[in-house]
Amino acid sequence: MNTSETPQNVHEQIVTLLPRLRRFARNLTRNPHDADDVVQIALERALTRLDQWHRDARLDSWMFKIVRNAWIDELRSRTRRDKVFLAAEAGDNIGTDSMAREADLLSVQSAMARLPEDQREAVSLVLIEGLPYREAAEVLDVPIGTLTSRLARGREALQALLGTEGETP
């Protein structure tokens, strides 16, 4: 247990992370309702394991990882229950329609939703949540080279989906 942090203090730090945890979970699950449920499960798990968090680790990375693991567990149990059929990987659709022409503010969110999961996670952690590559790789349990190549492919796909709007003149 991290001795310089009182439990209360850690709880309050986790509270301040909640908006980011929800946002990350929404990008993972692509469903706000599932996202809140996954965050709740992650919070309950985190609080029973606070002794596993070390002060030299970032609390946000640690929590992101627990959220992600909670979602992975949920997907596994859904598969086991065989009640929910997961949507085919949305990334397959890239480039097959002209959704980007809707050019609405949703376009970034809908483009994100179309990325394959591994790219979406990388983009989410680095571009949206602002984690350094090293931290993001740690959350995803992959070598840093894997993280950067997923990030690069995710960016390319987003550029393609969003058209040229993202470019500066």
Place this chain on the structure above:
Amino acid sequence: MTISDETLMAYADGELDAAARAAVESAMQSDPQIEKRLARHRALRLKVQTAYAAELSEPIPERLLTAARGLSNQPRGNVVNLQEARAAAECSAPRAASRRPSWRSTGALAASLVVGVAVGFFMWGRSQSPLELGPGGALVARGPLARALSNQLASEQSPASAVRIEVSYLAKSGEYCRTFSLSGEASPSGLACRHGDEWRVETLGRGAAAGDSEYRTAGSELPAWILKSVEGQIVGEPLDQAGEKAARDRGWKSIAP
């Protein structure tokens, strides 16, 4: 010297060490193409960050605050899936559960909440979001937006006003509805109807002023997608000056259809 796209990406993300940064910068001096490619990475980064910024200011459901603080009086360490989590949430906190916004039942609107708040966020600031997710998942106007919807007459509004009301009309539901635009660069527009004591925002999105000429209708400031909603709902003609004033003076009380 060639600079790989991954290197430029890492540069844009602030991941390069001083030596690698210097190499990119010196390559940029001799090759303006590199700067363009870098600008593309930066623009995408900014665009993605901007699109997700507003989610941070959404209110946090009470059940998550409670869970984060570890205050739950019925600790449930063994929740392993969402079904159980939902069931547990409902039995340990029925009040919170019933007040929980139902994202699923409000699908499209909930999705547009993110958009609407995203655009509104930048002008109103965190503390004063013009919208709130009310009980049952309805999106409800708050603060200056709610005040403008209740009080501002389309015929008497200051150009400096942060909220602009365009059209007021009676809808088939018997409720009064008004279209509005918020000032600011992103200038979101929407449609709100008076439901009980609140203004429920029914449609929300980026306004025509944001620069999408394809959404603009000739001779109208209203985006076409709002006009379409109005056309689908309206009974008769939009309220004129006197009709608008009369409706306001009655507190926008709905009229049985």
